[in-house]
Amino acid sequence: MSNEYPVLFRLIYLNGLRASEARLLSMDDVDPYAGTIVILDGKGNRDRIVYLSDDLTKLCREYISYLTAELGRKPSWVFPGIDPDKPVSYGSISSMFRRCWMNTSFASGCDRNPTTHCLRHAYVVKRINLWREQGLDFEHMLPYLSRFLGHKSFHDTYYYYHYVEEAAQTIRKRDTVTGRVIPEVMRR
Structure with a gap:
């Protein structure tokens, strides 16, 4: 089957x-x-x-x-x-x-062949990006995600969250500090 x-x-x-x-x-x-x-x-x-x-x-x-x-x-x-x-x-x-x-x-x-475990990585990245887009505090949500995934510690969960372009775009949209602290770094 x-x-x-x-x-x-x-x-x-x-x-x-x-x-x-x-x-x-x-x-x-x-x-x-x-x-x-x-x-x-x-x-x-x-x-x-x-x-x-x-x-x-x-x-x-x-x-x-x-x-x-x-x-x-x-x-x-x-x-x-x-x-x-x-x-x-x-x-x-x-x-x-x-x-x-x-x-x-x-x-x-793709230069690397993904595995089924990559689906788990993709889930975590998608979930965190969704929370960021919704304006939810990642640090507040991390314990829930960690428990949902069956992790022993938050560090195990954070390991899955790679800095990807999707995340960078979300962070840039939500970033309200960088432009005030270092104006020339701000992207338009």
Whole structure:
């Protein structure tokens, strides 16, 4: 089966999950009606509840119905492997992600091959940029993001936030100090 990969990649990106957390989700960990997933024994043995958006909740319901019909029974794993009694392997996820990436228009212009973990990085950068655009204080929001990602400390979360052009543009839009302190540095 290969229909699980779009759901898997979307779940990782939209919720900042680790690929290992997503691949090891059992059917008991997902409530497709309440829109929650429980991450048990995440990295560092930290458990957490992740809330899904309405559209992702609906997608999960449809996917689980499809999967149950395809297998003729309710599977143990949300993302079963070739043997449906075992979870999909990390190697299979990586291989499919590479294949999907190579089919995008971005692949030819990229000097590095991204991995599924890059989806987690992208989630963090997008979330922080969104907060900055909304005028929210990043330092205030960091504990929430850190907990949501299952991190032990804020430093683990901040590691993900790379200084990217998108972030620089957001910072420049919100910057009210630089122009007053050093006027010649201000961009127009």
